[in-house]
Amino acid sequence: MSDTVRKPIIGGNWKMHKTVTEARSLALQTKHALVNVADRIEVVVCPPFGALGAVGEVLKGSKIFLGGQNCHWEEKGAFTGEISAPMLRDLGCRYCIVGHSERRHKFGEPDEWVCRKAHALHLHGLAPIVCIGETLEERESGTTKDVVRGQILGSLKDVSTEQMLKTVIAYEPVWAIGTGKTATPDEAQEVHAFIRNILIDVYGLEVALRIRIQYGGSVKPESMVELMAQPDIDGALVGGASLEASSFAKIVSFDTGGES
Numbered sequence: 001m002s003d004t005v006r007k008p009i010i011g012g013n014w015k016m017h018k019t020v021t022e023a024r025s026l027a028l029q030t031k032h033a034l035v036n037v038a039d040r041i042e043v044v045v046c047p048p049f050g051a052l053g054a055v056g057e058v059l060k061g062s063k064i065f066l067g068g069q070n071c072h073w074e075e076k077g078a079f080t081g082e083i084s085a086p087m088l089r090d091l092g093c094r095y096c097i098v099g100h101s102e103r104r105h106k107f108g109e110p111d112e113w114v115c116r117k118a119h120a121l122h123l124h125g126l127a128p129i130v131c132i133g134e135t136l137e138e139r140e141s142g143t144t145k146d147v148v149r150g151q152i153l154g155s156l157k158d159v160s161t162e163q164m165l166k167t168v169i170a171y172e173p174v175w176a177i178g179t180g181k182t183a184t185p186d187e188a189q190e191v192h193a194f195i196r197n198i199l200i201d202v203y204g205l206e207v208a209l210r211i212r213i214q215y216g217g218s219v220k221p222e223s224m225v226e227l228m229a230q231p232d233i234d235g236a237l238v239g240g241a242s243l244e245a246s247s248f249a250k251i252v253s254f255d256t257g258g259e260s
C-alpha cells in the first residue's frame, strides 16, 4: 500500500450466500467486529439483492458501506430478474461490483456491458467496483497483460476523470477466486503496477495515483499484510472469508495484527 492519498478499501462479496435472517446476523457480527477500524480503512459489504434492505438497516449508524453485486444499466423496464442503479441507491448502496469474473464467465457478460453498468452507476451516484482478471489458460499462455489491458479499456471507455476518481478497480485473477490459491504478493503487484500504468496513460499520473486498485482471490487474514505492503495494492475484494465476521474483521484490521 502506498503512502499516497489512497485510503485502503476492503469489500466483502457475499455472492449468493445468506438468507435475509442469516445476512442480518452476519451484518450485525461484522458491524460489532469492525467498530474501531472503519475510519482508517473503507469497508463495503455486498450481500445478495434480497438481503440489501435488511443489511442496510443493520449497518445504519456504522461506517460500513453497502454495495450491490451487479446491476443493469437501464433505470427500469422489462428486464426480468435485474436490478437498476437507482434501485440500489434507494436501498442505501454506495458501491456496486460490476464485471465480477462469475458474471463474465458464467453469465457471458462482455466488457461493453460492464462499461454500461459503470456509467449507469456513476449517473446515479454510486461508485462501481470494476473487476478484471485473467483465467488460468490466459496466464499460462502469457496473455495476462493483454487480457487485463483489454478489460480495463473496454470496461472503462469514456469514464471521465471525475468518475474515475470514484471508481475502484479489483484485480481478481480468475484462477485465484474461490480456489484457495492466492497470487503471490509479487505476482499481484506486477499486474497492479501494469494496471496503474494503463491508468497513467489514459488519465495522467496525478489522477492515476489516486485510483484505488483492490486485489481479490482467496484473500485470507494471513495473506493481507504482505499483499498490502505492495505499493500498488490498495485493498482487497474478499469472497469466502467475508462470510465469517471474525475472518473478515481480521482481514480489515491487517495493519494491527487483527485487532480492531
Ligand code: PEP
Pocket (backbone or CB within 6 Å): 013, 015, 172, 176, 177, 178, 179, 180, 216, 217, 218, 219, 237, 238, 239, 240, 241
Ligand atoms: C470474489 O468473490 O471476488 C473473491 C475474490 O472470492 P474468494 O475470496 O472466495 O476467492
